[in-house]
Amino acid sequence: MSTTSSRTPLPPASRSPRGAAGPSLRRRKQALVAWMFAVPFVAIFAVFMLVPLVSSFAMSFTDFTSRDVQNPAAVSFVGIEQYATLLANAQFVHSMLNTAYFVAVGIPLTMAVALALAVALNSGIKRFRTAFRVGFYTPVVTSIVAVAVVWRFILQPDGLLNTILGAVGIHGPDWLNSTTWAMPSMILMAVWRNMGTLMIIFLAGLQNVSTEMLEAAEVDGANAWQRFTRITLPTLRPTLLLGAVLLSVGYLQFFEEPFVMTKGGPLDSTLSISYFTYNQFGFGKYGLASAASYVLFVAIALLSLVQFRALRSKD
Amino acid sequence: MYVLLLLAVAATLLPFAWMLLGSFKTQGELLRRPVTWWPQEGTLANYISWFTELHIDKFFANSLIVAVVTVLGNLLFCSMIGYALAKMSFPGKRFLFLLVMVTLMVPGVVTFVPLFVMVSKLGLVSTYPALFLPFLASPVGVFLMRQFMLGIPDSIIEAARIDGAGEFRIFTRVVMPLCGPPLATLGILTFLGSWNNFLWPLVAAQSEDMYTLPVALSLFSTGQNATNYGLLLAGSVLVITPIVALFVALQRFFIQSVAATGIK
Incomplete structure (x- = not known):
């Protein structure tokens, strides 16, 4: 717990050769004061973040279930058995593929929409800029539960979306009850809810x-598209990277949309890794749930690393 | 350009308009096809039910209490540790900062199970502390406060030290008064996160009198009211109105806060 970290505030004087009595004493005092400032945060952080983080890792190598909460002695170490069970579990594999689908389509789509909005807002318009910004950002601040209510209503087979599509001659599907269209509906909603954040960053x-540079290029005869791809995009590279990393950390954990919209269905077609984990928790299979959550953690760390590599290497 | 932007913003806000219009419609009208835009026989019954039968004021109070405590805790604890990390030297500083930052990548489900086991062992299920304790110390807050405080000139702090002020005095009288912008950002982000937080309150608040607004709305929308669209739409309007009003009033700060941290 916090003991490991709070042991450090006493610096061994021998370690700093500069240790004349005066400065060393002052430094020691400052270290003590500094830790006093840090302790309230560190205590809460240790109890509610570090301890659960470590125990979840430990749990993933045991057969811990909800029945063992009162009787931890019954828990036994099972090595990597939970991980093996997971990879052999068709439902878990399905949830990994669903998450990959959501991330692979959702991230580029959200970034493209957000970038288009940012460029449009930055194209020299003067009036209503703030109003537009507020409008595009509003979905970000609203509760997912509340917007899910209206989205479920809009996505009904004879709801608003299909009425609008019908007006232009398209016969819309039963969005949320179709194994083909449920996931695109989730992605649509995620784009709607997250484009505002990225728009501001962009x-x-x-x-x-x-x-x-843009003006010079225009004088030299570069058209708008060339100016965008040759000047704007390269300058934006670090910002795009930041946006991609933020989105992937969020999108890989994708959970609330299916939870409030489809319950992971139909036929598990919107079941994500987080959702699978949550379900195992509900069944009391804590060991398996912990293992699944660590698989997700590793995926998030890996994807972030890959993105940093990919976008950095071209500099 | 204006036409395109106008169309895009209209499409973005359409679900909210639909929510608001629908909340004034009767159940019969909501089920009627083809769909109607403007309420034909407008009614306030959906809203009245929320206040009289469903006691939304209680859930509102719960949401508010949890959000306010979470905000105050974060403002205090994050600025304290932020000050130590930015302006003092102590062993373990680099390690501590790195440790806090790494946890930004930890998905919520990783800590979810042990957290729930811990809270139930402590007998805290369905209490206010269970709802706010896990959120009192946010890594983003540490990052935000530290980054800002790094920009405060050392000379100001040194001058106060030479004048004989203790660190706590310097912190409360010199540093904190300069920290308006990051405190506003952190306060807004934390309030928003807490108000909309859903999964944790759903499992941590198991008795009805501890429900927060999103939990109450979600449980009503899956229970016997699942097809009472008017009621659910009115509930949605009531849940998002306070936060949207706050957002429109403080939009400048909201947008600053996103640009500052890159995190919603």
């Missing part, structure tokens, strides 16, 4: 694009 990044 707008900030666009301020770094040099207007002189």
Whole structure:
């Protein structure tokens, strides 16, 4: 717990050769004061983050179930058995594929929409800029449970979306009850809810694009698309990276949309890794749930690493 | 450009308009096809039910209490540790900061199970502490406060030290008064997160009198009211109205906060 970290505040004086009595004493005192400032946070952080993090890791190598909560002596170490069970579990594999689908389609789509909005807002319009920004950002601040209510209603077979589609001659599907269309519905909702955040980040990044360079390129006869791909996009690379990492950390944990919209169905077609984990928790299979959550953790760490590599290497 | 943006913003806000319009419709009208835009026989019955039968004021109070305590705790604890990390030297500083930052990548489900086991062992299920304790110390807050405090000139702090002020005095009288912007950002982010938080309150609040707004709405929408669309739409309007009003009033700060941290 916090003991490992709070042991450090006493610096062994021998370690700092500069240790003349005066400064060393002052440094020791400052270290003590510094830790006093840190302790309230560290205590809560240790109890509610580090301890669960470590116990979940430990749990993933045991057969811990809800019945063992009162009687931890009955728990036995099973090595990597939970992980083996997971990979042999068709439902878990399905949930990994669903998550991959959501991430692979959702991230580029959200980024493209957010970038288009940011570029449009940055294209020199003066009036209503703030109003537009507020409008595009509003979905971000609203509760997923509340918006799910209206989205379920809109996505009904004879709901608003299909009425609008019908007006242009398209016969829309039963979005949430179709194994083909349930996931695209989740992605649509996720894009709607997250584009605002990325739009703001991209707008900030666009301020770094040099207007002189854009004007010079225009004089040299570069068209708008060329200016965008040759000047704007390269300048935005670090911002795009930040956006991609933020989105992938969030999208890989994708849970609330299916939880409130489809319960993971139909036929598990919107069951994500987080959702699978949550279900195992509900069944009392704590060991298996912990193992699944660590698989997700590793996936998040790996994807972030890959993105850093991919977008950094071209510099 | 204006036309495109206008269409895009209209499409973005359409679900909210649909929610608001639907909340004034009767059940009969909501089920009628083809769908109607404007309420034909407008009714306030959906809202009245929420206040009289479903006691939304109680859930509102729960949400507010949890959010306010979470915000105050974060403002205090994150700025304290932020000050230590930015302006003092002590052994273990780098390690501590790195440790806190690494946990930003930890998915919620990883700590979920042990957290629930711990809370139930402590007998805290369905209490306010269970709802706010796990959120009192946020890594984002530490990052935010530390980054800002790094920008405060050392000379100001040194001057106060030479004048004989103790660290706590410097912290409360010199540093905190300069920290308005990051405190506003952190306060907004924390309030938003807490108000919309759903999964943890859903498992931690198991008795009805501890439900927060999203939990109450979600349980009503899966229970016997699952097809009472008017009631559910009115509930949604009531849940999002306070936060949208706050957002529109403080939009400048909200947008700053996203740009500052890159995190919603």
